[in-house]
Amino acid sequence: MLDRADNQPALPPEIGRRRTFAIISHPDAGKTTLTEKFLLYGGAIQMAGQVRAKGEARRTRSDFMKMEQDRGISVSASAMSFEFDRWWFNLVDTPGHSDFSEDTYRTLTAVDAAIMVIDGAKGVESQTRKLFEVCRMRDLPILTFCNKMDRESRDTFEIIDEIQELLALDVAPASWPIGMGREFLGCYDMINDRLELMDRADRNVKAASIEMKGLDDPLLDEKIPPHLLEKLREDVEMARELLPRFDAQAFHDGSMTPIWFGSAINSFGVRELMAGIGNYGPPPQVRPAEPRQVSADESKVSGFVFKVQANMDPKHRDRVAFLRLCSGHFTRGMKLHHVRTKKPMAVSNPVMFLASEREIAEDAWAGDIIGIPNHGQLRIGDALTEGEDLRFTGIPSFAPELLQSVRAADPMKAKHLDKALTQFAEEGAAKLFKPMIGSGWIVGVVGALQFEVLASRIELEYGLPVRFEPSQFTSARWIAGPKDKLEAFMKVNKGHMAEDHDGDPVYLTRLQWDIDRVERDFPELRLTATKEMH
Numbered sequence: 001m002l003d004r005a006d007n008q009p010a011l012p013p014e015i016g017r018r019r020t021f022a023i024i025s026h027p028d029a030g031k032t033t034l035t036e037k038f039l040l041y042g043g044a045i046q047m048a049g050q051v052r053a054k055g056e057a058r059r060t061r062s063d064f065m066k067m068e069q070d071r072g073i074s075v076s077a078s079a080m081s082f083e084f085d086r087w088w089f090n091l092v093d094t095p096g097h098s099d100f101s102e103d104t105y106r107t108l109t110a111v112d113a114a115i116m117v118i119d120g121a122k123g124v125e126s127q128t129r130k131l132f133e134v135c136r137m138r139d140l141p142i143l144t145f146c147n148k149m150d151r152e153s154r155d156t157f158e159i160i161d162e163i164q165e166l167l168a169l170d171v172a173p174a175s176w177p178i179g180m181g182r183e184f185l186g187c188y189d190m191i192n193d194r195l196e197l198m199d200r201a202d203r204n205v206k207a208a209s210i211e212m213k214g215l216d217d218p219l220l221d222e223k224i225p226p227h228l229l230e231k232l233r234e235d236v237e238m239a240r241e242l243l244p245r246f247d248a249q250a251f252h253d254g255s256m257t258p259i260w261f262g263s264a265i266n267s268f269g270v271r272e273l274m275a276g277i278g279n280y281g282p283p284p285q286v287r288p289a290e291p292r293q294v295s296a297d298e299s300k301v302s303g304f305v306f307k308v309q310a311n312m313d314p315k316h317r318d319r320v321a322f323l324r325l326c327s328g329h330f331t332r333g334m335k336l337h338h339v340r341t342k343k344p345m346a347v348s349n350p351v352m353f354l355a356s357e358r359e360i361a362e363d364a365w366a367g368d369i370i371g372i373p374n375h376g377q378l379r380i381g382d383a384l385t386e387g388e389d390l391r392f393t394g395i396p397s398f399a400p401e402l403l404q405s406v407r408a409a410d411p412m413k414a415k416h417l418d419k420a421l422t423q424f425a426e427e428g429a430a431k432l433f434k435p436m437i438g439s440g441w442i443v444g445v446v447g448a449l450q451f452e453v454l455a456s457r458i459e460l461e462y463g464l465p466v467r468f469e470p471s472q473f474t475s476a477r478w479i480a481g482p483k484d485k486l487e488a489f490m491k492v493n494k495g496h497m498a499e500d501h502d503g504d505p506v507y508l509t510r511l512q513w514d515i516d517r518v519e520r521d522f523p524e525l526r527l528t529a530t531k532e533m534h
């Protein structure tokens, strides 16, 4: 039996039952299929088809652009809420493409745990590894689902070893597969001592689930052919000897992952995984903030924006800011304090993503994600509170790794381009730098595909064909320090200076050597590759 995570402070029941998580995986491992099944068991069957549409779009390289054309899908898939058993799940979608690492990072600041889906035949793949590293930066607890066991898979011990070695993570089996590929029968549930059998004939039907009195139970002999049973008994015995026992503390610290085996397409193992998130997954956690951290059980509402999505409806230039509630009980119409601008903000039409369609949220609790339609007042990193000046930390903006200058194909449309670029910068889709000398913009991104996505969106959403061209600069660093020193520096380095869209000074260059030189010659100034959003 696994230990429950009993070291958590007692939370109000509505908050205590919330589980806010994301799925991380390499493309094709089965994230979409698993999401569909979650929704199926969460009573949101009508959504299943829509998620599938997204899965198919993903396989074309420009999945993002395609999704843009049908914002309904990508938006409702950004954050979805559903109930299962006594739990309330908020599933936050991580962007599919490896290029969007900054976006992904910020998405992962909004969750308390992640499910890592791996393909049983492929094990830990490159994208899984990258996303895992992001989770590790935040010590997020990870639950692992080893998918596609109905296909020829790798040996179970080999998969577990690979996770332990590549990710430096202890692995505690929650279930153990019986056979694999064509012979895959199901799993032995190591937590509850149950035999779970897969139904190959009907993918959506519940698998048989039979209580066992341990591995010696004679019932097992009736249900499992001798050669598979012998292997199961041997394997489990060895696993219990060699592998660590599940330890709730180590799981919550992010140093141990429980693993379930299954087949998402056959709906197999999914409910056990969901029960695992419910039973062992962390409820809304304490959030780092300045000047003090925020606990989920505080009665006053607070939250931060981790994502902004613009032009959801091409007819209206509206945007939705996605707010992770960190504390309290939010009710519709509440007047909140917008910490950055110090202005009150009435949140009268918040949107909750209840799987099938967006719905007006009448209320929401710490852990939930609400969408707030707005006209640009809300930016990534902004905090809303009931009056306190809090700033949630750990939501960084990364210096872009690729810079290009951009111009409108029609020079008369420069103003429109300014507007489009500013909007994308506020959405977090790109960095925008206005050089001190000359006209025009320099756009910075983390992955090359983002230039294409931007060009496509500017054309689609603003009817404005644009050209991206190589810039004379390749690196950008935010620069800060005493005012007089900074001003003196900027004066003599005008050709290298720009402002980002918040008006913060940025030093642009081609050479790492330049950056080293500035650091050496101007010790009072700080050059940074990340900036905390505020």
Ligand code: G4P
Pocket: 025, 026, 027, 028, 029, 030, 031, 032, 033, 034, 055, 056, 058, 147, 148, 149, 150, 151, 262, 263, 264, 265, 266
């Ligand atoms: P992704 O979102 O992680 O990219 O993966 P997705 O769920 O789209 O799944 C990728 C492919 O793997 C799909 O097949 C899907 O049907 C298949 N798949 C998912 N889970 C399982 C499983 O448990 N067993 C097996 N055998 N296959 C699984 P596809 O042929 O690319 O698409 P489709 O034609 O099935 O839609």
